[in-house]
Amino acid sequence: MLSPYLLFLGDVTELAAAKTAAGILQWRPELCIGQIRAPGGTVDLGLPEMRPAEAAKHGARTMIIGIANAGGFIPDSWLPTILVALEAGLDIAAGMHTRLVDVPQIRETASRLGRTLHDVRQPTQSFVPGSGRKRSGLRLLTVGTDCAVGKKYAALAIEKSMRARGMKADFRATGQTGIFISGRGVAVDAVVADFISGAAEWLSPANDPDHWDVIEGQGSLFHPAYAGVTLGLIHGSQPDALVICHEPVRKALVGFDHYPVPALQDCIDATVSAARLTNPVARAVGISINTSRMSEQAASEAIARLEQQTGLPCRDPIRHGMDDVVSYIRKIWR
């Protein structure tokens, strides 16, 4: 996609629903020049409010659909803003299951004006089923007790810390926001079900023995809608190291109030057990804790408690970075 970006926040009213936009702003702030909402939207990322024409005048090249909904479709209420952005000279990029190009009005307007539509969730290559064969190189996968709990942030913070120490490390995106941030990857939840683990094997090919792929996890083994994606990603990634992501104050799964967040230790045990099918030495190496809704003191107490419970380093990737988890990793793989 051509930057800079105008971030479209739609009509959502919860920050969690705008996690694509928030993630791009967190990790690539230099590319984001403005935000725009549809009627009814209340989420504010703190960027200047801009209409498309104004954004284009400030240099914006692409409007990114920065929100996600269950099912990944494009509701009619987003259409006027998308069409106005095209008219104002912007390309559009999205990571929905429904492709921009499959919405007739969007396709026709883009075609008439010569604009480009980017559908990053659509795989551009074909996959085969996973082989289960071990590949050279080291792999870390972030997993979690729920969706939207910090798996991508943990992976990006770990890549940053590893690279700062001169370690060979590559973030591997498995979702739309990660692809927007890193410019490559595969949205594993949009792959044909038979090829989930095969896509994960493709994403993280054989590499130097001391090279780390730091793979963004998806979903949770305890999620009634998405656990299949989670398990296939675990098996195909063949992780040596697992970092478990958790938000202590969350009681129920986001959007699934009838499902409690699983206990952290249950999630560690189930994930390590699943990972050992394709990599018998898989082990947990750290906890990534999301403390965004906790005070400094509550966060410190939670970290002390979780470290004592699990025997693993526990950090918030935004508040603390993941240096201490990477130090723990270096002790194991010298």
Add this chain to the structure above:
Amino acid sequence: MLSPYLLFLGDVTELAAAKTAAGILQWRPELCIGQIRAPGGTVDLGLPEMRPAEAAKHGARTMIIGIANAGGFIPDSWLPTILVALEAGLDIAAGMHTRLVDVPQIRETASRLGRTLHDVRQPTQSFVPGSGRKRSGLRLLTVGTDCAVGKKYAALAIEKSMRARGMKADFRATGQTGIFISGRGVAVDAVVADFISGAAEWLSPANDPDHWDVIEGQGSLFHPAYAGVTLGLIHGSQPDALVICHEPVRKALVGFDHYPVPALQDCIDATVSAARLTNPVARAVGISINTSRMSEQAASEAIARLEQQTGLPCRDPIRHGMDDVVSYIRKIWR
């Protein structure tokens, strides 16, 4: 699809690779009038050998691609037979990931001759992610220690036994062969990964409190390529009852020699545990054993041993039928 059928066995040399054809013949023999192989093929189902023109003369209406390969593509070596069948007046039906209609020579020949191409693995409806909400009615899901171990046969035999007793029961197909046999269903391995459990919820909607959906399982939780499909299907099916399918003489997963078949009890424990996420009362109610490569005596000994180990009725759906498992079920759900 219009019957009767000519079954295409391709160039495969192992019966397991022709399981689609074998399954149709097992459960719908009255629809199958002949078989045809491509050069190099050695599998024999015992049907009369017929070339397409001969089969058409005997009344055949459709040639079914009765074989499966990893990846679900259509190799060039099948093309001549498919084109000759179209010329001879037959429609073609297949359940591959690659659609017949996407192979230019097949599409153009069918179009020129006015023949119909059936791609039963392609979902014809759109799905949404699973909701995890409990539905009325009872559900049984077959699961297994590997692929191609009897999950479809067990489900069909259970439906047959339940209906013979006057119970309300419907077989729910989740793979191509099951769809060919029952005329409906959804190939869950061809669904977009995000919608596996949603497709399973769609397949088995709310029903009478005493109605059983008998759902065909897929893959295995211990399979390095397909476990994601298995887990999503378990969660979306919300089974009350699980029947675990197993072949005692199999040492390694089919096509994955480096992966041993898991212990039966490990498979029971892992599956029941996974199922309880969306249905806390899920329980194992029987073992379906594949004794096709065992003597009568070896089969009897294996059954006695497995029944003692698990405390559950154990039967071969072909050799014994599943009446004893259904009797066990009736004791639990009176």
